[in-house]
Amino acid sequence: MDSMLVGSLKRPSKSLHTFPATVHLPSLRNSIQGSRSKEWSFLERFCSVRFPRHLVGKQTVTGQKRSIVCPTYSRKRLVVACCGQPLESEPDVYDSKTLWNSLSNFLDAFYRFSRPHTVIGTALSIVSVSLLAVERLTDLSPVFFTGMFEAIVAALFMNIYIVGLNQISDIEIDKVNKPYLPLASGEYSTGTGILIVTSFAILSFWLWSVVGSWPLFWALFVSFMLGTAYSINLPMLRWKRFAVVAAMCILAVRAVIVQIAFFLHMQMHVFGRPAVFSRPLIFATAFMSFFSVVIALFKDIPDMEGDKIYGIKSFTVRLGQKRVFWICIVLLQMAYTVAILVGASSSFLWSKLVTVAGHSILAALLWRSAKSTDLSKKAAITSFYMFIWKLFYAEYLLIPLVR
Structure with a gap:
């Protein structure tokens, strides 16, 4: 043990190593010659100044030997010292854990912010309606899947805008009803929420501009207008305050827009067929329509x-x-x-x-x-x-x- 402790003193650039709970200073000092005695003196002075409350303990005298007992020294530090590990965690390990925890917390908060049950519902509805446009097995081509994927992504971006705007407008209400949401719990600031919903609304319309489907545009635009009017707290708006109007907004989006507009997107834009x-x-x-009224209620x-x-x-x-x-x-x-x-x-x-x-x-x-x-x-x-x-x-x- 003495040799291990003394050997560690040759590496001043590394973190300071700890030593066992009971240390016989004289015996160790006598075994150290030359430059090692200077290092030991430095260690002794450092410990007496840096860790006085750990070194103050019971002193016993047995013949010519004195022992300084450190009964309060933590076991964790002793194990680290005996294993030859530094006192503190390595910086790169600490940084990687911090980065991973931050990323994990961000993803968890965003998952709750996006209201995953609505995201799943939107994606499934578009897949289902897209399949209604399939008339023969040859329609299940790469063109079909590309067009469906474009519609799903654009709709999910708009979905996150709508549910996010609702949370921004309902922070105080959600503190009572849904305190686990990021804005209500304080995990997200209002500015963060606004940045997220604005970014996703822009991304949704940008994707439409790339695709160029007019049925898709009307699906996104009507959803945007109704979702904004439903939630935002401005004069003549915030339609969620009125039960009938709120139900009609949800019915229009979930029952009419999703079914008809996305079907026409596949029928006309993807397959190039007339509207039927x-x-x-x-x-x-x-x-x-029935189901949307039930969800709204x-x-x-x-x-x-x-x-x-x-x-x-x-x-x-x-x-x-x-x-x-x-x-x-x-x-x-x-x-x-x-x-x-x-x-x-x-x-x-x-x-x-x-x-x-x-x-x-x-x-x-x-x-x-x-x-x-x-x-x-x-x-x-x-x-x-x-x-x-x-x-x-x-x-x-x-x-x-x-x-």
Whole structure:
């Protein structure tokens, strides 16, 4: 141990090494000759000045030998010293860990800021509607996938703008309703939020300018206008304060714009075909109209407390949680009933079997989950709201099969 300690003194440029809890200074000093004694004297003076509270301890005298006992010295430092490791972490290791933690925290905050359930819904809806434009297997070409990918990316950029602007306008409300969001929790400043939403809105329209599809432009432009009017706190705007207008905004974007505009983008811009409104497209628009109304109504049920405090007159605030909850369930069950009838009328046996069975299963799952939801617990209501979004995703898997 003595030789290890003394050997470390030859490297003054490295971090200072520690020494064991009990050190026999005289015995070590006698074993050191020449220049090493000077180094030891320096170490002794350094330790007595730098770490006096660790060196003050019980002194024992046994014959001619004195021992300085350091009972409070940390075990971590002793292990590091005995292993020949520096007292502090290496700078490059520290920097890499700090960089990784910063990146991880940023991505986690951005994930919550982007409201991932809406991102997934937007992407799935565009994939589903794009498949409605497929008339034959040869349509599934690189041109098809390129056009669909361009629409998805542009729409996701606009989606992040819309949900981000809503959070910027609702910081105080979200501190009550959704304190985990980055702006409400303080992870993002208002300036950071504004920078993000502005950048994504610009990127969305820039991508359209590269693609040059007019149906895609109208999808982005109408979404931008309605999303801004829905959230921004300016005179004659902030339409989310009015329950009917708020529901109409969500219905227009989710049910009409997404279905028709992105279908026409694939039909006209990608395939170069004339605009048509097929039976599956009409079904998708009608069904998603019901679903969009349900989402518009249900999203306010978990947020009733904050909406009531800040004067947002949602249907939940006016009618109560339980009544709005069961209105949503009834609307969805009606939509599933219509979907089953449409599926049963299909001339394709495979389409009839899949759509009837699929919608029947979804309707049964909805009813079972609704009956078991405890409306007195906000966590249960929020969990059921996420379940509705899962039903929303599942519907977009069935829509391309309606023929």
